[in-house]
Amino acid sequence: MLDKQLSSPEKTNSEKAYRQLREDIVFGAFLPNEKLKIETLREKYGLGAGPLREALARLSSEHLVVLEGQRGFTVAPMSAEDAYDIGETRTLLEIEALRQSFLHGDEDWETQLVAAYHRLVRAEQKVIQGETDFIEWETRNAIFHETMVAACPSQWVMRMRQQIYEQHQRYRHLSRKQSVGVRDIASEHKALFDAAFNRDIQGATEIIRNHIARTTQTVLQTLKAR
Incomplete structure (x- = not known):
């Protein structure tokens, strides 16, 4: 029961981070090839680094974000x-x-x-x-x-x-x-x-x-x- 209570807020924040990031990427708040820095995103959304990284990884699997090795995440290009x-x-x-x-x-x-x-x-x-x-x-x-x-x-x-x-x-x-x-x-x-x-x-x-x-x-x- 305690495990569920501890994990629930993080899961909720991860989903919130995913929805907000996805919406901002799809609707152009972030430009193609723009760097997505964790610290900047923390300030923008008021969320922790963990949920944001989880959301970025999910968006990477959907090809809306690109993971560039050790250099972090960028918005997927458009052509x-x-x-x-x-x-x-x-x-x-x-x-x-x-x-x-x-x-x-x-x-x-x-x-x-x-x-x-x-x-x-x-x-x-x-x-x-x-x-x-x-x-x-x-x-x-x-x-x-x-x-x-x-x-x-x-x-x-x-x-x-x-x-x-x-x-x-x-x-x-x-x-x-x-x-x-x-x-x-x-x-x-x-x-x-x-x-x-x-x-x-x-x-x-x-x-x-x-x-x-x-x-x-x-x-x-x-x-x-x-």
């Missing part, structure tokens, strides 16, 4: 080649996950899909009106896409899809600000929702392929401009 590769790989996995999900989704899945889409629409309306930030939108966007594939029975497809989605999320943040007022993402999501609800595998395949390709193109343009 046009990597962005394109991630976009193409996500397309392949997303299409397969959607196909299997459409075949196995039940009434509960449909109900959850409707709810996730409704919340995403609300968030998109708030972004247009300037009433919310991109983090809230991104959270609801992720839930919507996850709900569409939630009925996929293949654990390996889902694991690989989740890993590549998180990598794509980092690049997608670059394109999101560039897309506001230029790209009608709400209409793209509406088309995806309709295809999913109607179990239209062929239609959803074409929509998701174009959906991801547009994002990749915007990311490549943004990286080139930088």
